[in-house]
Structures are given as C-alpha cells and as structure tokens.
Amino acid sequence: MSAHIGTTVITGAAGRIGHTLRTALRADADRLVLLDRRPLQAEAANETCLKADLADLGALEDAFIGADAVVHLAGIPDEAPLPDLLADNVVGTHHVLEAARRTGVRRVVLASSNRLTGAYPIHHTVFPDEPPRPDGLYGVSKVAVEALGQLYADKFGLQVVALRIGSFEAEPTETRHLATWLSPRDLVGFTRAALTATGVTYTAAYAVSANTRRFWDLTAGQTQLGYRPLDNAADFAADFPDDDPFWTGGPQGGRYADPGYTLPHLP
Numbered sequence: 001m002s003a004h005i006g007t008t009v010i011t012g013a014a015g016r017i018g019h020t021l022r023t024a025l026r027a028d029a030d031r032l033v034l035l036d037r038r039p040l041q042a043e044a045a046n047e048t049c050l051k052a053d054l055a056d057l058g059a060l061e062d063a064f065i066g067a068d069a070v071v072h073l074a075g076i077p078d079e080a081p082l083p084d085l086l087a088d089n090v091v092g093t094h095h096v097l098e099a100a101r102r103t104g105v106r107r108v109v110l111a112s113s114n115r116l117t118g119a120y121p122i123h124h125t126v127f128p129d130e131p132p133r134p135d136g137l138y139g140v141s142k143v144a145v146e147a148l149g150q151l152y153a154d155k156f157g158l159q160v161v162a163l164r165i166g167s168f169e170a171e172p173t174e175t176r177h178l179a180t181w182l183s184p185r186d187l188v189g190f191t192r193a194a195l196t197a198t199g200v201t202y203t204a205a206y207a208v209s210a211n212t213r214r215f216w217d218l219t220a221g222q223t224q225l226g227y228r229p230l231d232n233a234a235d236f237a238a239d240f241p242d243d244d245p246f247w248t249g250g251p252q253g254g255r256y257a258d259p260g261y262t263l264p265h266l267p
C-alpha cells in the first residue's frame with residue numbers, strides 16, 4: 001500500500017531503520033529530506049541529503065522549512081552514559097520538536113522504544129497508557145522523548161505519534177524476538193500509518209509485528225493509526241528452543257534488564 005506523504009524529513013536517515021524507510025517511502029513523497037550527522041548520498045531525484053547534528057537547532061529549522069512531516073529517528077539506539085543519552089536523545093528530540101513548531105511542520109513521528117517498558121514481566125501485556133518502567137538508561141531517555149512529544153502536542157498543537165519500536169530485524173535472531181520482532185514490512189506499514197492517519201493529536205503505539213508471543217497491546221496502532229501488522233515471528237519459532245529460560249519469567253527486556261547491561265555506563 002502506498003500513501004501521499006508530501007515533503008517529509010527523516011532524521012537519522014543513514015541508520016538501519018532510516019535506510020529501510022528512505023527506500024520504502026521514496027515513492028510516496030514529493031520530496032524526502034534525509035538528515036544525519038553521517039554523510040548521505042541522494043539515490044533519487046526527489047531526495048535531498050543534509051549533514052547536520054541534532055545539537056544545531058538552526059540547521060534543523062533550515063532543514064524543516066516547507067516540510068509536512070518529520071520522522072525523527074536520529075539518536076543513540078542503545079544503553080549509554082546518561083549525559084550522552086540526554087544530549088542526543090532528549091535535547092536532540094527537543095530541538096526536532098522546537099524546529100517543527102517554529103517552521104509549522106504539521107506532524108512529527110518519534111522513534112520511541114519498547115525498552116521504555118522493558119522492566120514489566122513477560123507475562124504482563126503492556127498497554128501504551130500504562131506507566132513507564134524502563135529497563136535501563138536508554139529507556140529512561142525514551143520516557144523523556146515521549147513526554148516532550150506529549151508536551152508539544154498539548155501545548156502547541158503539533159500532531160505527534162510515538163512509535164514504540166520492537167526489535168527491528170530482517171528475521172528474528174534470538175528467542176526474545178519471538179515476542180518483540182518488528183519486520184521491515186511492518187516497520188514501513190506503521191510509519192506510513194503514523195504519517196497519514198487522520199485525527200491524530202498525540203498517540204503512543206507499540207510498533208511490533210503480529211507475533212503470537214508478543215507482550216504489547218496493538219490496539220492503539222489499529223484504532224488510532226489504522227495499521228494492523230502482517231508478519232508473525234511464530235513462523236520462525238522452529239529456529240529457537242521452546243524451553244529457553246526467557247519464557248519462564250523475568251523482565252520483557254531480557255538481558256537488557258540485567259544490572260550488568262547498565263553498570264558499565266554508570267558514573
């Protein structure tokens with residue numbers, strides 16, 4: 001399915017998710033503005049590439065002029081020292097939202113993360129409106145990312161969709177992915193829906209494939225964004241042992257929730 005997304009900016013376009021979205025959304029866009037602090041090359045006539053850091057609010061403002069929407073992916077995608085996460089993920093997101101407000105961008109799609117609720121136990125189905133329960137400092141940064149999105153929606157009328165991305169992989173590569181996998185096709189589907197759904201003020205939704213063993217509720221994506229995921233990690237279940245200790249209990253974040261995952265990043 002395609003959709004018309006006008007002029008859309010993708011931050012973090014040189015990254016893993018950015019690469020997939022850029023390729024898939026190219027045909028839907030009048031113009032794609034691809035921004036990253038790493039260099040990018042245009043691959044189509046309707047692509048514009050910009051090298052900029054999220055720390056540079058003026059550069060973001062220049063990049064956003066004339067844009068209909070921003071898909072904000074840039075940031076640190078895993079555990080790191082809190083000052084780094086605050087600079088890249090939290091202040092970086094603030095700059096994106098503020099540049100959007102100043103330039104009149106209608107909608108911002110934020111790359112949030114399942115790790116914002118990774119300390120909930122695997123036998124609990126989490127709904128997006130439950131309190132955050134991060135499994136580490138990275139998850140804490142995404143709590144702030146979502147709070148900034150809610151603030152800019154409530155106070156300034158920006159349309160904001162926070163997609164709580166699962167584990168984005170071509171195929172599941174570990175047991176936990178049987179619950180958390182987000183396929184490339186469903187990533188694109190959720191993002192298109194987040195860009196085009198009508199009636200959005202602020203929505204937080206889990207972006208995860210229709211995995212039989214998932215522990216996140218998909219109603220928000222379906223009712224507020226109109227997207228029902230198509231893939232199911234169960235198709236790969238034979239590749240993983242059914243008696244993996246992950247399924248006996250413990251946090252949804254699995255090894256990410258272990259103290260040892262965060263300890264090296266503490267002051």
Ligand SMILES: NC(=O)c1ccc[n+]([C@@H]2O[C@H](COP(=O)([O-])OP(=O)(O)OC[C@H]3O[C@@H](n4cnc5c(N)ncnc54)[C@H](O)[C@@H]3O)[C@@H](O)[C@H]2O)c1
Pocket residue numbers: 011012013014015016017018035036037038052053054055072073074075076077078088092111112113114164165166167168169
């Ligand atoms: N990959 C996943 O499974 C997953 C899961 C949940 C959430 N997410 C979120 O999705 C987003 C994209 O993830 P990814 O896997 O593509 O990560 P990635 O590391 O492959 O890409 C991130 C990109 O952001 C750029 N970037 C980082 N800081 C920047 C800054 N200050 N200014 C400009 N550019 C900057 C990097 O150069 C990189 O190209 C991240 O926000 C991540 O937290 C990813």
